[in-house]
Amino acid sequence: MPINNTIIFIVELLLKNVAKHVQLNKEEEQILLDSFVLTRHPARTKLLKSGEVCINSFFVVSGILRNYCLDDNQANEHTINFATTDWWIADMYSFLSQKPGNSYIEVVEDAIIMTQSREQQLAIFERIPKMERFFRILMERSLIANQQRLIDNMALSAEERYKRFCQRFPTIKYNVPQKQIASYLGVTPEFFSKMKKKLLMEK
Amino acid sequence: MPINNTIIFIVELLLKNVAKHVQLNKEEEQILLDSFVLTRHPARTKLLKSGEVCINSFFVVSGILRNYCLDDNQANEHTINFATTDWWIADMYSFLSQKPGNSYIEVVEDAIIMTQSREQQLAIFERIPKMERFFRILMERSLIANQQRLIDNMALSAEERYKRFCQRFPTIKYNVPQKQIASYLGVTPEFFSKMKKKLLMEK
DNA sequence: GCGAGTGCTTAATGTAGGTTAAGAAAAATA
DNA sequence: TATTTTTCTTAACCTACATTAAGCACTCGC
Numbered sequence: 518m519p520i521n522n523t524i525i526f527i528v529e530l531l532l533k534n535v536a537k538h539v540q541l542n543k544e545e546e547q548i549l550l551d552s553f554v555l556t557r558h559p560a561r562t563k564l565l566k567s568g569e570v571c572i573n574s575f576f577v578v579s580g581i582l583r584n585y586c587l588d589d590n591q592a593n594e595h596t597i598n599f600a601t602t603d604w605w606i607a608d609m610y611s612f613l614s615q616k617p618g619n620s621y622i623e624v625v626e627d628a629i630i631m632t633q634s635r636e637q638q639l640a641i642f643e644r645i646p647k648m649e650r651f652f653r654i655l656m657e658r659s660l661i662a663n664q665q666r667l668i669d670n671m672a673l674s675a676e677e678r679y680k681r682f683c684q685r686f687p688t689i690k691y692n693v694p695q696k697q698i699a700s701y702l703g704v705t706p707e708f709f710s711k712m713k714k715k716l717l718m719e720k
Numbered sequence: 721m722p723i724n725n726t727i728i729f730i731v732e733l734l735l736k737n738v739a740k741h742v743q744l745n746k747e748e749e750q751i752l753l754d755s756f757v758l759t760r761h762p763a764r765t766k767l768l769k770s771g772e773v774c775i776n777s778f779f780v781v782s783g784i785l786r787n788y789c790l791d792d793n794q795a796n797e798h799t800i801n802f803a804t805t806d807w808w809i810a811d812m813y814s815f816l817s818q819k820p821g822n823s824y825i826e827v828v829e830d831a832i833i834m835t836q837s838r839e840q841q842l843a844i845f846e847r848i849p850k851m852e853r854f855f856r857i858l859m860e861r862s863l864i865a866n867q868q869r870l871i872d873n874m875a876l877s878a879e880e881r882y883k884r885f886c887q888r889f890p891t892i893k894y895n896v897p898q899k900q901i902a903s904y905l906g907v908t909p910e911f912f913s914k915m916k917k918k919l920l921m922e923k
Numbered sequence: 924g925c926g927a928g929t930g931c932t933t934a935a936t937g938t939a940g941g942t943t944a945a946g947a948a949a950a951a952t953a
Numbered sequence: 954t955a956t957t958t959t960t961c962t963t964a965a966c967c968t969a970c971a972t973t974a975a976g977c978a979c980t981c982g983c
Contacts, residue, residue, distance in 0.1 A: 588875040595874050597867060610864045642853070649852050650845070656859035661813045663866045664800060670873055671798050671906040672791040675970075694930065703874040708970055710932055764951090878940075897960065911940050913962055930979070935972100942967070949960070 527555065527578050531631055534576070534603055538654045539647040548644055552637040558624045565622040571611035573632045577604050580628025581692060584608060585700065586620040596701035599625070599689050605655060625693050675704045676712055730758065730781050734834055737779070737806055741857045742850040751847055755840040761827045768825040774814035776835045778803070783831025784895060785809050788903065789823040799904035802828070802892050808858065828896050878907045879915055 531553070532546055541549065553576070558564065560580075565571050567587065575582060577600045584597040584606055597620060600606035611618025612635055633641075642649045669678055679702055683690050690698070699709035734756070735749055744752065756779070761767065763783075768774050770790065778785060780803045787800040787809055800823060803809035814821025815838055836844075845852045872881055882905055886893050893901070902912035 586871060593875070595871055597871065609860070609867060613860050613864065646849050646852070649849070649856055653852055653856035653859060656856060656863055657812070657816050660859055660863045660866060661816065663863060663870060664812060667866060667870050667873065668789060668798055668800065670870065672796070696930065704969095705971060706931075707933085707972080711934095711970095714932085899960070907939095908941060909961075910942080910963085914940090914964095917962085925983085926981105927983105928979100928981085930977105932977080933975085935974090937970105937972070938968105939970085940967105941969090943965090945963090947960100947962075949958100951956100951958070953954100953956075 524555075527629070527631070530578060530603060531576055535648075535651055539651045541645065541647065545645050545647070549641060549648065552641050553631040553633050555629070555631055557629050558627070560624050560627050562624040563621060564624065565608055565611075565618070565620070567619045567621055568617050569611075570615055571608035571618050571622075572615075572636075573634050574605060574607035574612055574638065575600070575622070576631040576633070577602055577606065578629040578631060580624060580630075581626040581689060582606050582622055582628060582630070583625045583693070583697060584620055584622050585697075594697075594700045595703075596697055599686060599693065599697075599701070601686070601689060609659075625697070670703060675702055675708065676716065678702050679709075679712065679716075727758075730832070730834070733781060733806060734779055738851075738854055742854045744848065744850065748848050748850070752844060752851065755844050756834040756836050758832070758834055760830075760832050762830050763827050765827040766824060767827065768811055768814075768821070768823070770822045770824055771820050772814075773818055774811040774821050774825075774838075775818075776837050777808060777810035777815055777841065778825070779834040779836070780805055780807050780809065781832040781834060783827060783833075784829040784892060785825060785831060785833070786828045786896070786900060787811060787823055787825050788900075797900075797903045798906070799900055802889060802896065802904070804889070804892060812862075828900070873906060878905055878911070879919065881905050882912075882915065882919075 528550060531550070532541070535541065535549065555578075558580075564573075564575065564582070579602055582600045584600075585594050586597060587594060598606060606622065608618040608620045608622065610616075611620070615635055638652075642652075669681060673681070679698075682698065682702060695709060695713075696706040699706045702709065704712070731753060734753070735744075738744065738752065758781075761783075767776075767778065767785070782805055785803045787803075788797050789800060790797060801809060809825065811821040811823045811825065813819075814823070818838055841855075845855075872884060876884070882901075885901065885905060898912055898916075899909040902909045905912065907915070
């Protein structure tokens with residue numbers, strides 16, 4: 518794909534994502550686009566490390582990002598979320614408070630992303646109040662999804678959670694290491710391996 | 721406390737809660753207040769049942785409310801959240817989508833609450849755009865708290881989660897049935913009882 | 924192409940927390 | 954106050970998942 522077409526595709530992806538919830542005019546669209554920076558990163562790049570302030574939030578154009586943290590003794594990873602094409606991701610606590618966080622954001626699969634700093638975001642809220650609405654709705658939806666995941670973790674077995682995961686992230690299933698899926702579901706890689714085998718044999 | 725003073729207290733509680741994040745002028749404050757209805761309910765009142773649309777969100781003046789759902793076989797309750805004085809509560813999915821939800825909101829301890837319908841809320845967003853910001857911030861904070869709880873559920877033992885619960889809800893601990901605390905922590909009442917005894921003996 | 928790390932699987936053993944059941948205590952209702 | 958209902962506790966037994974440890978299969982940097 519020629520570079521110009523690629524850039525048109527990226528711009529459209531972001532604008533359509535916003536247009537799902539609020540209508541912007543051409544001028545507003547341009548102001549919004551100017552507040553983002555387009556970057557590419559190979560797999561394994563760490564975009565954020567524990568202890569740092571999460572200055573930026575990321576809109577994923579292609580590839581896969583992952584937000585995770587370590588438990589108290591630094592022994593186990595817990596995946597907070599994955600993000601693929603057309604998703605937003607950040608360390609919410611650190612990004613919103615602009616204080617040091619305790620999570621990591623890493624590139625799982627080579628990624629093209631649109632980056633917006635908290636400073637730029639707040640400036641956009643002032644210049645385009647409709648974007649305040651957009652992020653309110655984004656927060657509302659994240660909260661609902663997160664609440665549902667919490668309930669699933671309490672009410673469902675690991676097997677059922679895995680089935681829901683496959684529905685929610687149909688593509689991710691084949692593109693991230695199994696141990697990362699396990700750490701999203703809240704089980705060990707060993708148990709996940711056993712569970713997967715059992716599911717295969719049942720078919 | 722004479723009725724007039726009581727009402728002044730209630731109005732101040734709500735306005736101060738809003739003032740934590742946005743500054744309203746007198747006129748805006750009045751418009752906001754007019755969008756709420758003040759009601760009282762005895763313990764055990766169900767303000768919302770599974771299958772209903774969550775028309776209203778609630779700001780708790782006094783007492784305790786609880787949002788919970790049942791699992792697939794209707795056998796176990798899972799507490800999504802408690803709300804005491806100065807907290808907001810609703811079935812987020814149903815309130816935001818205005819579609820039937822699958823959770824309950826019940827009064828755990830006799831309560832005085834300020835009720836605002838989704839319709840009124842959306843009207844307020846139009847009349848007082850600053851309130852859009854207020855609810856964005858409220859959603860952001862709920863999301864952060866919910867994400868932390870999810871991580872705690874994956875990373876911590878039931879005992880550690882109980883300790884955090886006691887820190888987060890210092891008053892609730894003594895005012896709601898233990899089985900409801902257990903259902904918030906994600907353990908059975910029987911195990912919770914055993915765990916509490918163990919904690920007492922350790923001291 | 925080679926070596927070092929990383930990820931996946933399997934299996935034996937361990938444990939946090941669930942289930943069932945029954946009685947005692949407390950609280951709601953009459 | 955009496956009666957019913959709900960809540961709390963205890964104890965025996967059960968299970969989903971964790972831990973440890975080992976071997977094999979990758980993939981990535983050199």
